[in-house]
Amino acid sequence: MTTAHSDRDARHHQRQDEIIAAARRCVRRAGFHGASMSQLASESQLSVGQIYRYFANKEEIVAEMVRRIVATRVAAIEGNTAAERLPQLLAWRQALNDDDDLLMLEVAAEASRNRRIADILADADRLMFDNARREVAAAYPHLEAARLSACVEIIAVLIDGTAFRRLTPQKAAAAQLLPLYQQLFHQLFETDK
Template sequence: MNQQRDTREERHRTRQDEIIMAARQCFRQYGFHAASMGQLASRANLSVGQIYRYFPSKDALIEEMVKRIVDNRVAAMSDHVDAQHIAAMLAWRETLSEDDEMLMLEVAAEASRNPRVADILQAADAHIFSNACRKMRLNYPHLSDEHITACVEVLAVLVEGTAFRRLTPQKASAISLQTLYQQLIHHIIKHSEDK
């Protein structure tokens, strides 16, 4: 009995993964707003009704997709969040996934039109922000919570701004930018230590 249930759950997860993959492709090609459930169903080789068995709405699909992107970012954050790594990532415009970055820009655009997607984006931001604060607290335990929050906010602006800037050619050398980012991050953390 348990084996049958496990097999059903595995099939369910596999089908959800296939739908999410098809949704990612459609959303990248058409944008969230313009992608239809019919296009998504066609890409997933399913009927629209079958998709609705797994996800009750396009917003539910977006929510699951964003959750997976954020979970991947949080997992990566566990390994690579220190000032030097962040400076290098920003300067060289590195990303965990170019596709995820572009999809999150689509989420931000859709959030400006759709209150439900705005809520999804806020929840995702709260999750990743709290994890970044926790990681910074581990690296700099002597800093106050207020200063950690302020530092993470500035770093979030730099990271998210860099995601947007990836759409244009970089105007300065990555080597020069890395030095400036290191100095900036050091100054932010040092300034917080002095308070």
């Protein structure tokens, strides 16, 4: 690859990064519908025409935004077995990234009326689920396939529910929640044998 080529690639990636960063700010500030292509252009200091050179439409910008959020989440759980750290994270309602959680909430709200956004959300969930399933399978090889999926689904429910509830004041003491979550995870990963 020539230097001119790699320079162009670097500029291309930088522009994409700028557009995604602008999209995140727009959606957080004004919601999904408040973030129009023209507001996005103004926020990223590009013309609408320039943005279309990088993304075919707003849905594709959202798809890339979600892909990056998923990549962060997948990297965060890599090598971390659920039973060890999750009870802590849940009891103290710790977020990996608050902004990511709020952006996913916007995407979820929009998914109920926009087929393309629903597909983006479904793909993201499938990717995170399969990744978590692999991690849990490696850590608890004794779990059989159906039980493994059920365990990962309950973990996903707990993570998504906790992220949602972070929007309102916590009503139970974290120190009281911790042993209950620990017991719950212990039970999830034990086999009946």
